[in-house]
Structure formats: C-alpha cells, structure tokens
Amino acid sequence: MEKILVTTDQSANSKSAIRFAIKLANQRKAELVILHVYNLLKPFKWTEKAFIHYTAQFCEKTTKELLAFIAEIYSGIQEPEINYQLVLVSNSDVVEGIRDYASKHDCAYICISTRGAGTIKKIFGTHTAKLISTSDVPVLCIPSTYRLKPLKHILYASDMTDYENELKRVVSFAKPLKATLAMMHISYPYEFAFDKELAEATLKKKAAYKVNLLMPERNITATLLEDIDKAIKSAKPSLLVLFTHQSRSMFEKLLFPSTAEAYSFYGRLPLLTFNKQEDH
Incomplete structure (x- = not known):
C-alpha cells in the first residue's frame, strides 16, 4: 500500500x-x-x-x-x-x-x-x-493558511527538457484524484510553435490521460517568476507541480530570487516538487 x-x-x-x-x-x-x-x-x-x-x-x-x-x-x-x-x-x-x-x-x-x-x-x-x-x-x-478543498485541477510547469518522463509521474499523482491536468510551458518568441490540438492528442496518447497544454508567451521585460505567477492566476489550479534540480542555490535562484518580492500564489497554493535528477 x-x-x-x-x-x-x-x-x-x-x-x-x-x-x-x-x-x-x-x-x-x-x-x-x-x-x-x-x-x-x-x-x-x-x-x-x-x-x-x-x-x-x-x-x-x-x-x-x-x-x-x-x-x-x-x-x-x-x-x-x-x-x-x-x-x-x-x-x-x-x-x-x-x-x-x-x-x-x-x-x-x-x-x-x-x-x-x-x-x-x-x-x-x-x-x-x-x-x-x-x-x-x-x-x-x-x-499554513491553506483551507482544505478538493484537488480538482493540477498545473504542471514544464521546461520541456524531459516532459515525457515527468508527465508520467504527474499523472500517477493526478489520476487517483480524478483531477484535470494542464501542462504549462512559458514559451520564448524563438521557440517552435506547437499545434495545440495535435500536441494535446499526442500528450494524451503518451500519458494515457487527458492533458491540456498551456503555452503562455514569455514577457522578456518581466522576470520568469512574474510570468509564472500571471499564468497561475489565469489557470487557477488547486496545486502546482514543479521539477527541481537538487541544488539549493539553483532552486532559490530559479524560483526565489533574493531581490524579488513574495508572489501571491506561494502564500495560498499547495506545491508538489519532484527531483529532476531522480529520473536519470
């Protein structure tokens, strides 16, 4: 069990x-x-x-x-x-x-x-x-201020470097909960543009689970955290999933720059983190 x-x-x-x-x-x-x-x-x-x-x-x-x-x-x-x-x-x-x-x-x-x-x-x-x-x-x-509620919608933020393996692990968490699942990638202007319907059909086949694909554009005048925060406020998930490298300094620099003010979703949204290196 x-x-x-x-x-x-x-x-x-x-x-x-x-x-x-x-x-x-x-x-x-x-x-x-x-x-x-x-x-x-x-x-x-x-x-x-x-x-x-x-x-x-x-x-x-x-x-x-x-x-x-x-x-x-x-x-x-x-x-x-x-x-x-x-x-x-x-x-x-x-x-x-x-x-x-x-x-x-x-x-x-x-x-x-x-x-x-x-x-x-x-x-x-x-x-x-x-x-x-x-x-x-x-x-x-x-x-600590989180109010108990059903986990209905899970948002997985991906850098697309190992999304197939990562998605399997996210699905294994979401499936027993019967939660909807969205995969979000903050895209840069130079990145290849996916066909949303085709990409979602491919993801569903590979993950054996329906996955909604979100591709908000990167705003180069904002920090990455600001872009993530904006996307999360729009998607309104019950829980955020991140895959992190096991280096505390890298984790803090990527997600929590010392000069950045606190972002609102960290104060209210449950966060599930997986170790990226675990899959290699």
Missing part, C-alpha cells in the same frame, strides 16, 4: 499539512504516517540508564500530546477517520530524520507545512527548502 508521510512539530503551522495529508490519504487509499522528529541531549553527568529512562518518559508524554493534537485536527474537518501510524524519530537534524525515514520506509510523498506569504525563509522555512533540495521522495508543501 502506498504511504504518505506528513511531518509535525505540534505547532499550529503544521496543522494544514496534516489536514491535507488526511484528505490525500483518503482519496488515494494510502497509508498515513505522521512523523515527529525530536532531539534530546544527554546531560554529561547522567548515566546511560538514566538517559534511556528519561527518553522513554519523554516519548510517552509526546505521544499522548500528539494523539490529542491529531484528534483536535480531526474534529475540525469533515473527513472519514483513517488508521494512521504515529512515529517518533530521534535525530539532531530534522530534515535528515524526515528524509531518512521516508526513504527507508518507501514513502510515496512527504507532506510538510509552509509558513505563508513573505520572503523565501518565511514561505518555506529552512527545513522545507532543505527538504525540497535534498529529498529523493517528492515533497508536498502546504501553506
């Missing part, structure tokens, strides 16, 4: 990811794993036995708190209650703890909350940005 992993630090910000993961697990008939990464430092004067006892007490207390935290989230949503696995992992590096667990337990997706509008650090936080740039498992980033 497919596994969806969602992380929580028991903060209010993490509730949106848990709500989203519950709904997604229901829709995909997947197993839900709720993960909490913690780190305890052993006092120098403590014996190993004393520290093991303290750790056991800490985990018992934290488990009770997490169960109450999750129950509170369930009480606020209209979703069928599903069985989930609650896991506590000890690791001094939160991202490493999440990534290692997801990889070792064959999780299909990692779901994590983001912090809403603002600069890149405010939007994604250091944990989310690092997870996107290092995880082999696809990452779902859910804004």
Whole structure:
C-alpha cells in the first residue's frame, strides 16, 4: 500500500499539512504516517540508564500530546477517520530524520507545512527548502493558511527538457484524484510553435490521460517568476507541480530570487516538487 508521510512539530503551522495529508490519504487509499522528529541531549553527568529512562518518559508524554493534537485536527474537518501510524524519530537534524525515514520506509510523498506569504525563509522555512533540495521522495508543501478543498485541477510547469518522463509521474499523482491536468510551458518568441490540438492528442496518447497544454508567451521585460505567477492566476489550479534540480542555490535562484518580492500564489497554493535528477 502506498504511504504518505506528513511531518509535525505540534505547532499550529503544521496543522494544514496534516489536514491535507488526511484528505490525500483518503482519496488515494494510502497509508498515513505522521512523523515527529525530536532531539534530546544527554546531560554529561547522567548515566546511560538514566538517559534511556528519561527518553522513554519523554516519548510517552509526546505521544499522548500528539494523539490529542491529531484528534483536535480531526474534529475540525469533515473527513472519514483513517488508521494512521504515529512515529517518533530521534535525530539532531530534522530534515535528515524526515528524509531518512521516508526513504527507508518507501514513502510515496512527504507532506510538510509552509509558513505563508513573505520572503523565501518565511514561505518555506529552512527545513522545507532543505527538504525540497535534498529529498529523493517528492515533497508536498502546504501553506499554513491553506483551507482544505478538493484537488480538482493540477498545473504542471514544464521546461520541456524531459516532459515525457515527468508527465508520467504527474499523472500517477493526478489520476487517483480524478483531477484535470494542464501542462504549462512559458514559451520564448524563438521557440517552435506547437499545434495545440495535435500536441494535446499526442500528450494524451503518451500519458494515457487527458492533458491540456498551456503555452503562455514569455514577457522578456518581466522576470520568469512574474510570468509564472500571471499564468497561475489565469489557470487557477488547486496545486502546482514543479521539477527541481537538487541544488539549493539553483532552486532559490530559479524560483526565489533574493531581490524579488513574495508572489501571491506561494502564500495560498499547495506545491508538489519532484527531483529532476531522480529520473536519470
């Protein structure tokens, strides 16, 4: 059975990811794993036995708190209650703890909350940005202010370099949800112009799924982010899909230039990122 992993630090910000993961697990008939990464430092004067006892007490207390935290989230949503696995992992590096667990337990997706509008650090936080740039498992980033709703329309932004392989992975996410799917490519004036109907028929045949092709023109007087933002506002998707190279500096330079102001869709739109290098 497919596994969806969602992380929580028991903060209010993490509730949106848990709500989203519950709904997604229901829709995909997947197993839900709720993960909490913690780190305890052993006092120098403590014996190993004393520290093991303290750790056991800490985990018992934290488990009770997490169960109450999750129950509170369930009480606020209209979703069928599903069985989930609650896991506590000890690791001094939160991202490493999440990534290692997801990889070792064959999780299909990692779901994590983001912090809403603002600069890149405010939007994604250091944990989310690092997870996107290092995880082999696809990452779902859910804004902390996101209101739970059906995933009806998925927008896949493509640079067309490996769209056939990428599209298969996007379809595998969209199909169980019965969501409509659009593939968007920001085209430059010198690029070959596709015949839209012929291209969509080809995409449908290759992907075994209906795909709407969007080819908004690149405005060279605007940043690429501004063009993407404009296209997203027009398409009004439920979720945006991006494929990223696993270089944090490249990810930030391409998507979040330090001089650019925050774009509105990052504060409200769930984002699914796949690792480009995973397919090669």
